[in-house]
Amino acid sequence: MLKVGIFSFAGCEGCVVEFVELLNDHQDWLKKIDFKYAKILKKSEDFTGLDVAFIEGAIVSEADVERIKKIRDSCKKLVCIGTCATMGQPAGQRNFFNDDLKKEVQFLVDRFHQLPKVLSVKEVVKVDAEVQGCPMNDDAFVKVLNGLLEEFK
């Protein structure tokens, strides 16, 4: 069984919803994959010893940076899904704010310990594969997942 973790950072969680939609046609995944960490499906705490970590969402806070580094250390392959994880957008729209808008949100950026600039995952840790799209492209994801199922057989 492929030991998988699915992690959400800043974003709309549409890529995970897209994944749940894909289960409609791929219920065999529930037998081939050991969902060690997947909050959408179960209570999840421990994410050590993963084969693959799927990451959706952008890195916006100091806590996010710490968490993604821990995930990187506990998985063999790290795969980013969707444009928030791969490009930091659209979750990172504030990177493009003008000075007035920046000033307006600064107290919230400070209150919730957000970073000066929203980052894509590869700006923080090494990434092994990316599935682009907003939401992620279904066919590309299926191809990556099938490749991983084969690789870790």
Next chain:
Amino acid sequence: MHRDLDITIDGVSRIEGHASLELKVKQGVVEDLKLSVSEDKRFYTQAVRGKNALNLPNITSRICGTCSYAHLLCAIESVENALNVQPSEQTVILRKLAAYSMIIRDHAMHLYLFSLPDAFGKESVLEFSEEEMKWVNEGFRVKKAGNTLSTMIGGRAVHPTSLAVGGVASIPKKEDSARIIHDLKEVRPLVLKIIEFFYNSQFSLKQNTRYVSSMNDDFSYLGSSIIDSDGEVIQKSGFMDHFFRVVIPYSEAVGYELEGKDYVVGALSRMNLKKKSLHRDTLKDAASFLSVFPSNNIFHNNLAQAIELLHAVDSSIEILQMDFRLEERVEPVLKEGEGIGVVEAPRGLLYYHVKTGADGLIKDANLVIPTSQNQIRMQMDIKQLVEKLISEDKEKGVVEMEIEKLIRAYDPCMSCATHFLNVKWI
């Protein structure tokens, strides 16, 4: 028995998004309870300013991957009202169909994947027995019918591409409609089964609150005015005079009160307030289950969702039998204006208020999200539940599980609200 207890739940599972809870109980009394949305803020209210109004639907759709259709439709309505764009009758019907497809997908996901494990006393569907798994397989079939419908009408299931200000980019083809009607008729008996299943559920938590829903005569998810449980009609233009924003400092989402008091939106509210306008086939086949409403048991939210699932299936079948013709899009003219959109998202009332400048750029946008509106009541319900469980001397693990169950009954959506739950017992 009087007890002290500290609980921290960091990341409630089987909900959409991230929520946490910190709870301190001293001598059987809840001393401190902080239910917080812990999704990272993404500053949509600011990000849309200065953007072309016609792009607003595609931007705010990204607030939520679960109910992107609701955000998109609400943004469209608000912008059309600001620019005085009058969509055709056919466009409105097709938007209703798009919203029904969202309800089928979203309620099916919540009921079969998130709520069923609570009903079977399991942690997740991944631990289901073969017998229990049959329910999940049925759920996937129902969800798939909704997905096919969404894909046909919206281009795809998440962040649809073919619904826009002024019109729709494609109309259902006869052969596609026939195929989807066939799929929907095939899953309809499964939906009746899941209604009966949740009708027989014994979970109960009685609330003393007000139920709020938008009003219309066909139980579609595009609303006109707003109504509350006391029969008071609030026009959508007067929304901000009645519903007040409450800042919750420890949460990344704001809360709302109606005239100084908590209230609840969502499937339970809709069923309590307008069950009479359900589709006639739903009224006929779900008659014996509808007598439950009006109900003040929040767990009946799941039964209400299941009945809505049937209503969405029946209404979609009816719409798909209509004849459609390709129409020219009503070409929007950019201008200064102000517009309101009201849509019933799966989790309840969604409200957009936008202002555009003469250049057609968004000057200001105010978005009121269902989960934000439910946040205050949810916290009150948790307090009531915890004090009851402590008085019954229940163990910490049981208390935690029951809190999560209650939160899930609301079907909260945290991505939207930050625009929610780690439980921390402090």
